Amino acid sequence: MQGRRNLIKNHADRVFESVRSSTAAARSAVAASWRRSFDRYGLDPSQRQEPRAVDESTLLRQKEAAGHLMHLAEPRLDELYGMIAHCGAAVFLTDRDGVVLSGRARPGDQGAFREWGLEAGRDWSEAAQGTNGIGTCLAERRALIIHRDEHFMAHNTGMSCIDAPVFGADGALVAALDVSSARADQTESLNQLIAAMVTRLSIQLETDLFRAEFSNRRILMTGEETSGAHLLAVDSDDIVVGASRAARQAFGIVREGAFDKRPLRDLTGEASVGLQGAERSAVLRAITRAGGNLSEAARELGIGRATLYRRMKRLGISER
Incomplete structure (x- = not known):
């Protein structure tokens, strides 16, 4: 019993010495927490x-x-x-x-x-x-x-x-x-x-x-997971509608809560391509999804095959 009391006293003395120090909290995260425990919460390390x-x-x-x-x-x-x-x-x-x-x-x-x-x-x-x-x-x-x-x-x-x-x-x-x-x-x-x-x-x-929260959105993983899950939720227009805490830190988004939605391209740092570039990307995506079948790609885009050919020519997209 006496040994236990000595252990409690020795630990309490060590904590009090750290709390009284003007430099301990700056040198040690544990000492900073001890200072909070004593100053902010009024706790006594010797009391059970x-x-x-x-x-x-x-x-x-x-x-x-x-x-x-x-x-x-x-x-x-x-x-x-x-x-x-x-x-x-x-x-x-x-x-x-x-x-x-x-x-x-x-x-x-x-x-x-x-x-x-x-x-x-x-x-x-x-x-x-x-x-x-x-x-x-x-x-x-x-x-x-x-x-x-x-x-x-x-x-x-x-x-x-x-x-x-x-x-x-x-x-x-x-x-x-x-x-x-x-x-x-x-x-x-x-x-x-x-x-x-x-x-x-x-x-x-x-x-x-x-x-689970963004089960109806496309989820992209960016960066390393060592500091947290770097996740972005993106809608069908490539607009970022959700970001995990680690992703928020990486992309400079507000730490928590709602944020102004922004294009994925803006976050990833890709150069702006303007309306023509966006149109070219949309046409290429449709052709890729269709496996090169231009008739199917035209149907996905909601235009006729002839119109697709004209747009491909204007945008510099080869039929091959």
Whole structure:
């Protein structure tokens, strides 16, 4: 018992020393989160504070509100759990406020995670628990690892938490995907391996959400997926009507919410071709779709074959 009290005191002293420092927050993201936990939320690292539990009716309403997300996320949670369950870790999905909506843990580990307060209905926001994987991931909107004594609260320092944010089709933050472990022998290399899995699954979930939202549009993938799903939804006139968060960042579109629709060509940087160029592109697309059959291409364009020949000649398109 005395040893435990000493551990709590030593951790609290370390946190307070960092919080009092004028430079620590600038040097370390963890120290910056500790400062928020102390200054903004008034938390004490030495005090044990059980994660607040929402009542069952509130949790049910929150799950219903996240129904679309939950439907798409459950298979992804199963997939991730299947990859890490043998490590004694558990998988959790929270809403954008840090309330746990769903989780996966081996039967023999569920009691331990319940003691930590990691179960459905518990609030793991940074405001409630200080620096922790779920809350700090949501506060900073980025994938991260909070390993053991990087937690703000002393009673959470036995855990390693690995998290990635999930962004909806409109670029808004909708959830956090979390893998937590209370193993004392959890290594940094294992954390990094799990982090790669968590990030990959969060990107796949974002892709699922985007494709479901724009199921009646053409979806284009641009750029690398390492920083998120770069997806654009394009209508039949090649107008961009939707963009994922990563695509918004890449193309300078407002971070979240509605945006002014714009031609795909404007985003991709292709030179403007004017009306004649647009007409030539339309004719070439029709001919290509028809496999070179000019009669079929003319029907698709709604013109006669002779008219198509005249336009092809004017636009410099060979019959071959």
